[in-house]
Amino acid sequence: MPPKVGVIANPISGRDIRRVIAKANNLQVADRANILLRALAGLAACGVDDVVMMPERGGVAAHVLRQLAQSSNRGELCFPRVSLLDMPVTGAAVDSRRAARMMSSQGVAAIMVLGGDGTHRVVAAECGGVPIAGISTGTNNAFPEMREPTTTGLATGLVATGAVPTHMGVKSNKWLETRIDDGAPEIALVDVAIVSQQNLGARALWRAETFRELYVAFADPQLIGMSAIAALLEPVGRDEPGGLTVQLAPAGAARLVVRAPIAPGLVEPVGVEEWRRLPAGRKVFPRLAAGSIALDGERELSFDRRQRVSIELVERAFSTIDVASAMRFAAAKGLLRDRNLACA
Numbered sequence: 001m002p003p004k005v006g007v008i009a010n011p012i013s014g015r016d017i018r019r020v021i022a023k024a025n026n027l028q029v030a031d032r033a034n035i036l037l038r039a040l041a042g043l044a045a046c047g048v049d050d051v052v053m054m055p056e057r058g059g060v061a062a063h064v065l066r067q068l069a070q071s072s073n074r075g076e077l078c079f080p081r082v083s084l085l086d087m088p089v090t091g092a093a094v095d096s097r098r099a100a101r102m103m104s105s106q107g108v109a110a111i112m113v114l115g116g117d118g119t120h121r122v123v124a125a126e127c128g129g130v131p132i133a134g135i136s137t138g139t140n141n142a143f144p145e146m147r148e149p150t151t152t153g154l155a156t157g158l159v160a161t162g163a164v165p166t167h168m169g170v171k172s173n174k175w176l177e178t179r180i181d182d183g184a185p186e187i188a189l190v191d192v193a194i195v196s197q198q199n200l201g202a203r204a205l206w207r208a209e210t211f212r213e214l215y216v217a218f219a220d221p222q223l224i225g226m227s228a229i230a231a232l233l234e235p236v237g238r239d240e241p242g243g244l245t246v247q248l249a250p251a252g253a254a255r256l257v258v259r260a261p262i263a264p265g266l267v268e269p270v271g272v273e274e275w276r277r278l279p280a281g282r283k284v285f286p287r288l289a290a291g292s293i294a295l296d297g298e299r300e301l302s303f304d305r306r307q308r309v310s311i312e313l314v315e316r317a318f319s320t321i322d323v324a325s326a327m328r329f330a331a332a333k334g335l336l337r338d339r340n341l342a343c344a
Contacts (some may be wrong), residue, residue: 003160004050005043005080006103006130008096008123009036010115011058012138023180032137033063034116035149040064040079040133042153045336047161052108054099055084057091059272060114093118096128103188104128109160111322112152117143117225117296121189124175124318131159131170133321134224142190142225143296147323154336155326163335172316174217174243174280178293179310180303188295191216194286194313195294198302205294208268212288214246215278215311224261225297232258233275243278243313247287280315 009032041049047298053061061084068079071277085102089095100123103111110131113123116138123132133156134144159169177185194213205211205226217230218238229238232245247261251257254271261267278284286309293309294299303309329335 002050003048003109003162004106005048005156005160006051006106006111006121007036007039007051007082008097008099008103008111008113009054009056009060009098010119011056011060012091015142017310021063022326029059029063030169032058032060033067033138035135036060036064036114037067037079039114039149039156040068040082042150042155043157043160044078044080045185046157047324048157051080051082051206052103052106053082053084054095055087055089055091056095061245066309076274093122096122099123100126100130102127104130107110110156112156113144115192116141119296120144120225121187121296124173124189125187127318129319131319131321133323139188142220142223142227145323150319151327152323154330155323158322158326158330158335159321164326164329169322170319171239171322171325173318173320174313174315175317176215176217176243177314178295178301179311180293180301180307186293186295186300189316190219190296191230191294193226193294193297194288194309195299196288196291197299198290198292205297205299206263206266206268208262208270209250211248211270212232212291213286214248215243215284215313216246217243217313219244224263226294227261228260228262229270229272230275231259232260233272241315242280244275245284246275247273249273277311278311283310283312285310295321 061336097303105336112133114135114137120143135149136144158164176188192215197208197210216227219227219236221231249271251269251271256272257269260270292299
């Protein structure tokens, strides 16, 4: 069966209070659609003819379909066929969850995700083992690597068609599982932060004086967001075993203060009491008795003194397209070379 690739594009990623405070720009609908069109061109160049896309109300899909129709009318057949999933649209994260499940059940070879850490988190939780290829369009973008989408499309297409073998083009990733009492786990791909505020309010984290505990799956000092705090203490690689846990405090009362980029253009003093390695497969329990829990930079859960919170780092939890490895393999094997028949 010819390979099919799924696309989940969040039309409103990167529109939270952190961008307002830091005066960061928001991607417009046309910008998001053009990013996707470049990725689709990469897929087509590798022989992917069919793409199924999540419908949404933001206008990204409509813009893409309109551009594809115009390209076809001009005789420019450089894109795959794109169809929309038959599903209700609510404009909430449940759409991405439902789309990921439907794409997995349809047997897509990969899912390309346009969004920030939150969008990638919900897709990873529901994709059922299908590798995801991340394209950054969010605020902090700690999980999806910054890369030209054309290259992401090429690598995804090479893996989807089998030109690049799975062991060279797909890699496993860690995540953090958080439970309150015996409830179902909630996952985070990069970090879990415990803050003193119980009222969720504006979900994005930006008030450093409320930060109390931090757990990270990986920490890269080149990135921004909560994981940047840990990265400035002890970097942890994406492919490195284990993670890191950090005890935080208000900057004026802490043993150590780091100046961390917690959002675009927002570098804040964050107080640190101590930090240590976080091994995989072992549950740890936050010290704070009551507060709220942020998953990948957004507060999602609150808890009180009667509830018990546990956090566990899980390795080999989900898969992603390894763009760098796939493109190196393609170059070494000449997968994107064509013999010039005119010179033969």
